[in-house]
Amino acid sequence: MTKKQFDSKRSYLGFGLGLRTEHYETIVNDWPDIDWFEVLSENYMIGGGKPLHYLDRIRERYPMVMHGVSLSIGGSDPLDREYLKQLKALAARIQPAWISDHLCWTGLHGKNMHDLLPLPYTEEAISHVASRVRQVQDFLGRQILLENVSSYVSYSQSAVSEWEFLSAIAKQADCLILLDINNVYVSAFNHQFNPSDYLKGMPAERVFQFHLAGHTNKGNIIIDTHDHPIIDPVWSLYAEAVRRFGFVSTMIERDDNIPPLAELQAEIDYARKIAGPILAEIAA
Numbered sequence: 548m549t550k551k552q553f554d555s556k557r558s559y560l561g562f563g564l565g566l567r568t569e570h571y572e573t574i575v576n577d578w579p580d581i582d583w584f585e586v587l588s589e590n591y592m593i594g595g596g597k598p599l600h601y602l603d604r605i606r607e608r609y610p611m612v613m614h615g616v617s618l619s620i621g622g623s624d625p626l627d628r629e630y631l632k633q634l635k636a637l638a639a640r641i642q643p644a645w646i647s648d649h650l651c652w653t654g655l656h657g658k659n660m661h662d663l664l665p666l667p668y669t670e671e672a673i674s675h676v677a678s679r680v681r682q683v684q685d686f687l688g689r690q691i692l693l694e695n696v697s698s699y700v701s702y703s704q705s706a707v708s709e710w711e712f713l714s715a716i717a718k719q720a721d722c723l724i725l726l727d728i729n730n731v732y733v734s735a736f737n738h739q740f741n742p743s744d745y746l747k748g749m750p751a752e753r754v755f756q757f758h759l760a761g762h763t764n765k766g767n768i769i770i771d772t773h774d775h776p777i778i779d780p781v782w783s784l785y786a787e788a789v790r791r792f793g794f795v796s797t798m799i800e801r802d803d804n805i806p807p808l809a810e811l812q813a814e815i816d817y818a819r820k821i822a823g824p825i826l827a828e829i830a831a
């Protein structure tokens with residue numbers, strides 16, 4: 548494959564939200580002022596029923612992107628062809644702007660641990676992941692986005708920083724990046740690095756999406772729980788990211804302790820308030 552296989556022009560979707568079952572009814576009744584939705588791919592890899600019914604209805608009115616948790620791109624088991632087939636079928640159904648998953652491994656010997664586990668940041672892991680990303684992209688016929696995960700442990704074998712690791716994979720595989728601003732903040736706290744260095748180390752042209760989320764601070768460690776509102780230092784880091792990367796689609800991720808939609812709508816509006824003036828300045 549040549550590096551120019553894909554046309555990597557970034558489309559800008561605006562300010563979105565992770566679609567959750569708790570909000571289905573409110574969305575189809577109120578059609579809220581949300582620019583787009585990110586859907587969890589695995590929740591819709593089913594034959595029928597209520598989730599697909601709502602998915603199709605909501606898709607009629609909003610752009611969507613697909614976000615997965617089971618690709619295990621860093622794993623050593625062979626890629627799961629059945630999973631990839633289902634992913635491709637779902638993409639054919641909802642025509643997402645893009646498809647993303649995490650830079651991690653999630654299991655071994657066919658067992659899914661349902662956790663996003665970090666990799667050692669080594670040359671060997673870079674080649675391993677990049678070759679798997681290329682296989683996935685060839686199968687799907689499109690580039691994928693890889694998301695930086697929060698981590699709580701590191702490997703003594705790591706030879707480069709996390710941002711160098713992610714950048715090298717993106718370049719080798721010619722894939723794109725979903726930059727989770729909260730995860731940068733969480734990992735910077737847990738591993739004692741400067742989050743601004745992470746932003747500066749990202750290849751700007753490959754960053755297609757931001758995630759924003761809340762977390763749980765245990766004092767000596769931060770856990771990426773997605774069950775709280777976004778905190779002020781993460782909003783500040785977001786402003787810094789918008790200044791550096793410009794028009795990147797932003798999305799609020801809440802997975803637990805899910806509040807009424809209006810509360811998350813307020814967080815979307817807050818993101819618009821932060822990014823709006825910076826983007827207007829960039830556009831001028």
Ligand SMILES: [Fe+2]
Pocket residue numbers: 694727730758760800
């Ligand atoms: Fe995320």
